[in-house]
Amino acid sequence: MASVLDALWEDRDVRFDITPQQMKTRPGEALIDCLDSIEDTKGNNGDRGRLLVTNLRVIWHSLALPRVNLSVGYNCIINITTRTANSKLRGQTEALYILTKSNNTRFEFIFTNVVPGSPRLFTSVIAVHRAYETSKMYRDLKLRGALIQNKQLRLLPQEQVYDKINGVWNLSSDQGNLGTFFITNVRIVWHANMNEIFNVSIPYLQIRSIRIRDSKFGLALVIESSQQTGGYVLGFKIDPTDKLQDAVKEINSLHKVYSANPIFGVEYEMEEKPQPLEELTVEQPPDDVEIEPDEHTDAFTVSFTSYEYFTKIIIYSPSFCSKLVCRYVFCGTKMYI
Structure with missing residues (x-):
């Protein structure tokens, strides 16, 4: 099984002069805002362009030469601020500064709205990036988090529980820990019955493989996470064997559905999405x-x-x-x- 993460680069990379195909939204990626008359003040000062804001990244491209463009993933952003910049089209004006880090290289981007009196450049990008930062549970493996409340899983927005399996042993220690398994449309969650804070949340986005393997405890469900999360190998024992096989079949099915249309958890809607200027x-x-x-x-x-x-x-x-x-x-x- 290939992880969804293997093909996902949009929120985790900074790229320049990408192809038209790479500029298109991938499954699960949604266009939130489109801003015309935006200048890439540091890289293309004096060149009027368009800024596209999605739930995974911001894309800027020149209106005169669309092949001159850049894609900035939210996961690469270190800091966003507003400061004064010197634009050839606007002169001294307030601009959006974005500091990023990708592949151990730092990049700084400065975006200026050529049209005076419109704050959407700042509000859209900053608000969507904040929504991305506060929805990491959809995308990151989490150990010992505040996942359970009153014996029930604390659901994320857009999350639905498809199955709850009692009597599941976590095989991370020699004696094992008895707990409960939750299977949802975005992740798998296990917690110990005696200590709810002893838990793990594994998003489908981070799952590299799901299989049944033999262990010293007998047949077990083994989930391997992506290298980005540390390459964890997590074992769970579910009895009887028929129940184990049904659980694996259900998880594989939900993982396949998720891979076709991922839920990244970034929710933000413009109150009124203006048309591009030329329209x-x-x-x-x-x-x-x-x-x-x-x-x-x-x-x-x-x-x-x-x-x-x-x-x-x-x-x-x-x-x-x-x-x-x-x-x-x-x-x-x-x-x-």
Whole structure:
């Protein structure tokens, strides 16, 4: 049996200039937000691009040359901060700094929103990364965790218990420990009956193999975890043999289903997902800002009074914020043209 982890690289690697196929979402990966007019200020300063935020990584690519791109997995991120950066498109402006480590090499990325007045660059990436960090039980093997409450498994969101098997011996010591087995749609959990804190949670994502092998205690269920988690070999004895074989068949079946469509546990939804800028069509009402034609007109000819008007609307009318910001951006784009 091959682990799902063997093919998973999206959240565990930093890659540059990936292929169009690698830019596509893998099974279980979902696109959460799409931000246009984002500049990779450190690597491609002055190049307008698009930032895709998924539940496993952030992807940036140049709009002019899509083959110029990068993919940053959340598991590689060491720190996220906001600081001032110098952008060729925006000048001195607040930017998103992401410090990462991949294959013992550190990378720093600076992303700047070319469109003024939109905080989504910061809120989307930071919030989704936080959701990733707080959902590690879906993806990491855990020993002696707070897994059991009142003899019942503390379920994760999206988790369902498919089977509960009593009288399962953990063979990690010479005498063994009698406990209870939980089989769910995302992991296998065992805990000792005499001491609930003596437990283990094994996500399907980290399972390398599941088989029945002979041991000094007789036939046993043996689960080998991935090398990333230390390559644990965990043995469990389930009597009678028919019950053991049924358990192995059920675990293999659930592991196969999980492999086809993994549940990574990262849950985050945008309240309102705006369309990309190029797809927006904006009708300008009579009361909107008017731009007087002038031979010296450029992107900065909008009056201070008009800018203040938009700022107040954005601050005090959140329900109209997205639409008004887009309208202001649209006018700005027109002025550049």
